Amino acid sequence: MADHYEVLGVDNNATPEEIKKAYRRLARELHPDVNPDPEASDQFKLVTHAYDVLSDPQQRQQYDLGPQPSFGGGGQGFGGFGDIFETFFGGGQTRGPKSRRERGQDALIRVEMDLDEIVFGTKRDIEVNTAVLCETCNGSCCAPGTSPVTCDICHGSGSIQRAVRSLLGNVMTSSPCGTCRGYGTVIPNPCPTCQGQGRVRATRTISVDIPAGVETGLRLQMPSQGEVGPAGGPQGDLYLEVKVRHHETFSRNGDDLLATLEVQMTDAILGTTTTLKTLDGEVTLDIKAGTQSAEVLTVRDRGITHLRGSGRGDLKIGIQVVTPTKLNHKEQNLIKELAKSQKSVAPHLAHFQQGLFAKLRDRFLNV
Numbered sequence: 001m002a003d004h005y006e007v008l009g010v011d012n013n014a015t016p017e018e019i020k021k022a023y024r025r026l027a028r029e030l031h032p033d034v035n036p037d038p039e040a041s042d043q044f045k046l047v048t049h050a051y052d053v054l055s056d057p058q059q060r061q062q063y064d065l066g067p068q069p070s071f072g073g074g075g076q077g078f079g080g081f082g083d084i085f086e087t088f089f090g091g092g093q094t095r096g097p098k099s100r101r102e103r104g105q106d107a108l109i110r111v112e113m114d115l116d117e118i119v120f121g122t123k124r125d126i127e128v129n130t131a132v133l134c135e136t137c138n139g140s141c142c143a144p145g146t147s148p149v150t151c152d153i154c155h156g157s158g159s160i161q162r163a164v165r166s167l168l169g170n171v172m173t174s175s176p177c178g179t180c181r182g183y184g185t186v187i188p189n190p191c192p193t194c195q196g197q198g199r200v201r202a203t204r205t206i207s208v209d210i211p212a213g214v215e216t217g218l219r220l221q222m223p224s225q226g227e228v229g230p231a232g233g234p235q236g237d238l239y240l241e242v243k244v245r246h247h248e249t250f251s252r253n254g255d256d257l258l259a260t261l262e263v264q265m266t267d268a269i270l271g272t273t274t275t276l277k278t279l280d281g282e283v284t285l286d287i288k289a290g291t292q293s294a295e296v297l298t299v300r301d302r303g304i305t306h307l308r309g310s311g312r313g314d315l316k317i318g319i320q321v322v323t324p325t326k327l328n329h330k331e332q333n334l335i336k337e338l339a340k341s342q343k344s345v346a347p348h349l350a351h352f353q354q355g356l357f358a359k360l361r362d363r364f365l366n367v
Contacts, residue, residue: 004050004063009221009237012064016055029223039224039234046103057096068140095166097158097184100141100198104131104227106236108219113210115247115278119304119312121212128206128238131199131227137191139198139232148185153177158184198231206238213255213307214242250279255304255313260320262295263287278302278315285317 005012008022029035030044053059107130114120133139142148150156154177163170176182190196204227214220219239226236244252251258257279263272271289275282283299296318303313327335 004054007046007050007234019054026127098182100231101233102229103234104229104236106240108228111243112243114245119279122210124208125205126208127203129203129238132202133228134194134198134200135230136193141187141196141198141231143189143191146189148187151180151186153179158182200230213217216244218242257315260318262320262322265323291336296320
């Protein structure tokens with residue numbers, strides 16, 4: 001039986017609210033009224049059962065403790081020893097053979113994306129290598145034209161009962177059949193393609209819609225796109241873990257894009273207008289006369305589209321005034337004339353200020 005926490009996609013320390021939230025999300029995806037896929041219906045039943053157990057504090061506590069012998073009343077024969085009595089004396093109903101068909105494991109692949117792809121989201125064709133249904137036997141595990149046969153050791157029960165002499169006299173013990181491994185049937189002619197597994201490994205291409213606003217480390221879940229289970233069991237889920245590549249010009253803070261613009265000293269003094277190429281087109285920027293280094297200009301709604309909800313972040317551009325280092329004789333004279341026309345203020349110690357990049361960082365975060 002699948003672990004209830006794994007079915008809901010939460011850890012065993014999840015709060016009741018997290019469990020409820022996970023169930024609602026899965027129910028919206030798997031409910032038969034929304035998803036007509038028969039496998040989705042089976043998965044919905046697993047999800048519902050898992051939620052019924054984990055949402056009840058008493059049942060959850062009992063589930064976390066695992067199977068425990070009960071010494072109270074309420075049973076038959078030996079009261080709380082019902083399961084023990086059944087195991088050793090063969091009383092009650094037998095559990096029957098186990099199914100070969102099991103749910104497949106989840107799969108994880110990593111996807112690298114460029115920063116410009118996450119502004120609006122993108123569509124990718126991704127190759128994944130997982131277990132898929134064997135086309136030769138269609139998950140039956142048998143060679144074409146053959147089928148499983150009833151185990152002649154356990155006669156289809158999947159278990160063997162043996163009489164053991166003890167202080168209580170002869171008692172019956174039950175254990176899985178070693179011939180059929182508890183399945184109740186054997187496969188005399190396994191499928192030659194999958195060697196009786198009902199699945200094979202193969203590389204396939206799937207189309208993925210990656211939403212805008214994803215960030216490094218985020219995992220996207222694709223239900224029923226993972227490994228096919230043994231004997232053609234339901235597929236597990238596929239998880240895509242996103243990694244955003246470094247961009248030479250822009251960086252990210254939340255849903256805002258950050259950039260640094262180098263401005264020549266003369267343009268900072270006199271002011272100018274410039275056109276910049278961004279991740280989704282051009283923007284015109286007005287640089288006012290007297291602009292100082294570490295000032296931040298904000299272009300609204302030119303950042304990254306919000307992952308949840310509507311709207312976009314902003315583009316924040318930090319100014320770095322560039323002082324020329326190589327001047328010819330004429331340029332030097334012009335600068336000297338400018339200096340003479342200005343009120344002379346000798347270099348002096350000022351109050352402590354952060355460095356340019358520290359100031360840019362703080363202003364990026366606060367503007």
